[in-house]
Amino acid sequence: xxxxxxxxxxxxxxxxxxxxxxxxxxxxxxxxxxxxxxxxxxxxxxxxxxxxxxxxxxxxxxxxxxxxxxxxxxxxxxxxxxxxxxxxxxxxxxxxxxxxxxxxxxxxxxxxxxxxxxxxxxxxxxxxxxxxxxxxxxxxxxxxxxxxxxxxxxxxxxxxxxxxxxxxxxxxxxxxxxxxxxxxxxxxxxxxxxxxxxxxxxxxxxxxxxxxx
Amino acid sequence: xxxxxxxxxxxxxxxxxxxxxxxxxxxxxxxxxxxxxxxxxxxxxxxxxxxxxxxxxxxxxxxxxxxxxxxxxxxxxxxxxxxxxxxxxxxxxxxxxxxxxxxxxxxxxxxxxxxxxxxxxxxxxxxxxxxxxxxxxxxxxxxxxxxxxxxxxxxxxxxxxxxxxxxxxxxxxxxxxxxxxxxxxxxxxxxxxxxxxxxxxxxxxxxxxxxxx
DNA sequence: TGACTTATCAATCAAGTGATTGATTGCGAC
DNA sequence: GTCGCAATCAATCACTTGATTGATAAGTCA
Numbered sequence: 190x191x192x193x194x195x196x197x198x199x200x201x202x203x204x205x206x207x208x209x210x211x212x213x214x215x216x217x218x219x220x221x222x223x224x225x226x227x228x229x230x231x232x233x234x235x236x237x238x239x240x241x242x243x244x245x246x247x248x249x250x251x252x253x254x255x256x257x258x259x260x261x262x263x264x265x266x267x268x269x270x271x272x273x274x275x276x277x278x279x280x281x282x283x284x285x286x287x288x289x290x291x292x293x294x295x296x297x298x299x300x301x302x303x304x305x306x307x308x309x310x311x312x313x314x315x316x317x318x319x320x321x322x323x324x325x326x327x328x329x330x331x332x333x334x335x336x337x338x339x340x341x342x343x344x345x346x347x348x349x350x351x352x353x354x355x356x357x358x359x360x361x362x363x364x365x366x367x368x369x370x371x372x373x374x375x376x377x378x379x380x381x382x383x384x385x386x387x388x389x390x391x392x393x394x395x396x397x398x399x400x401x402x
Numbered sequence: 403x404x405x406x407x408x409x410x411x412x413x414x415x416x417x418x419x420x421x422x423x424x425x426x427x428x429x430x431x432x433x434x435x436x437x438x439x440x441x442x443x444x445x446x447x448x449x450x451x452x453x454x455x456x457x458x459x460x461x462x463x464x465x466x467x468x469x470x471x472x473x474x475x476x477x478x479x480x481x482x483x484x485x486x487x488x489x490x491x492x493x494x495x496x497x498x499x500x501x502x503x504x505x506x507x508x509x510x511x512x513x514x515x516x517x518x519x520x521x522x523x524x525x526x527x528x529x530x531x532x533x534x535x536x537x538x539x540x541x542x543x544x545x546x547x548x549x550x551x552x553x554x555x556x557x558x559x560x561x562x563x564x565x566x567x568x569x570x571x572x573x574x575x576x577x578x579x580x581x582x583x584x585x586x587x588x589x590x591x592x593x594x595x596x597x598x599x600x601x602x603x604x605x606x607x608x609x610x611x612x613x614x615x
Numbered sequence: 616t617g618a619c620t621t622a623t624c625a626a627t628c629a630a631g632t633g634a635t636t637g638a639t640t641g642c643g644a645c
Numbered sequence: 646g647t648c649g650c651a652a653t654c655a656a657t658c659a660c661t662t663g664a665t666t667g668a669t670a671a672g673t674c675a
Contacts, residue, residue, distance in 0.1 A: 223526060225438025229633060239654045244634065309522045313436060322582065346598065353595035360577025361570040368569065369535065382566035385559065390603035442663060452624045457664065
């Protein structure tokens with residue numbers, strides 16, 4: 190390589206690296222203190238830079254918010270991208286959605302927590318709504334689509350209404366992450382229940398039989 | 403903004419009335435600005451009193467939080483109290499739960515919004531968790547109980563697992579109030595979907611409201 | 616009426632809190 | 646070298662915010 194695009198590690202960080210570090214620190218602090226408890230000084234301290242340096246990279250707090258939102262969006266897209274599942278049955282696709290959320294619950298709870306904080310604020314902050322709303326909308330629509338296909342294919346109940354059913358599934362999952370006793374085992378039970386809630390009872394094959402004894 | 407209460411120069415309020423007014427103003431402001439955006443000065447202004455007067459009635463912000471939490475708890479209990487429904491079928495009892503939530507959505511959205519703010523904070527505030535946690539726990543347990551009875555009576559699916567199913571219902575309802583397009587009509591569709599999600603598909607007739615022997 | 620309590624306010628404090636300023640330092644280009 | 650720019654920092658401003666203080670008026674009661 191005679192033309193390195195990314196500069197080698199210097200004593201002084203590049204603007205990109207700094208911004209990434211700032212976003213990470215901000216997200217961690219949002220989880221700890223809540224969005225409204227986010228303080229620019231705390232972020233700077235965690236990154237190990239001066240307040241003025243922080244403001245050099247991220248001029249205003251609004252820009253900081255946008256940075257964090259983008260950071261979260263990028264990480265979420267990273268998970269959902271490039272996983273062609275169109276060839277799977279609707280029921281299998283739905284299980285994949287559950288798998289994805291289980292992965293978030295297991296390895297990226299902080300992401301979910303931060304997202305939850307942003308969501309709460311989005312109710313009264315149009316800018317935030319513009320950041321977070323599309324993410325949630327996309328998720329719900331994706332599930333809605335799977336459900337509609339499943340109704341057509343016979344995987345799911347014929348009387349299933351995709352829109353409210355998708356609301357139900359999304360609400361159940363997000364609600365789960367907020368609730369106490371959000372253990373992996375309890376999520377297994379939840380997803381099993383959700384599966385039973387939407388599946389076609391007239392299907393000849395019954396893969397599972399009821400809840401645990 | 404809002405007129406600083408051109409209230410008539412009344413005689414001095416009683417301590418109880420003042421506290422009630424403070425709680426009401428605080429709740430309204432929580433809805434508008436979020437819990438973390440709650441400012442004692444704003445509350446005082448809305449009530450029409452001096453900051454020092456506010457601190458006379460509610461010494462610290464923590465006491466204010468407790469006051470608000472108690473206020474919300476009281477209003478919620480007011481709705482759920484004294485509505486003996488044990489004589490109804492489990493399916494009918496569940497519909498009553500949906501009715502209750504529809505009523506909240508219609509006439510007391512502010513209550514739900516404030517509660518949502520408190521819930522968000524309860525994740526990182528043990529005191530708040532002590533206030534809000536029991537409320538949510540009671541609700542979930544109530545639904546769980548109805549579901550268990552409905553499984554036994556045959557109203558609901560035999561393979562329904564009450565605990566995660568209750569999580570699902572609670573999550574679906576709370577999630578609905580947060581989501582966009584939370585219209586009354588959409589709630590109708592949601593509750594219909596939830597009803598179908600739990601009902602026993604082997605029932606010869608659709609379970610309807612009314613007592614059953 | 617007079618002593619005592621309750622409710623109220625203007626003024627102020629002390630600790631934040633986002634943002635700005637002016638100077639300093641490291642690094643690449645010429 | 647040394648010039649210019651990007652990155653950094655110490656100091657500070659202007660404002661917010663929960664809480665306190667000392668004084669004053671409105672009730673209560675003997």
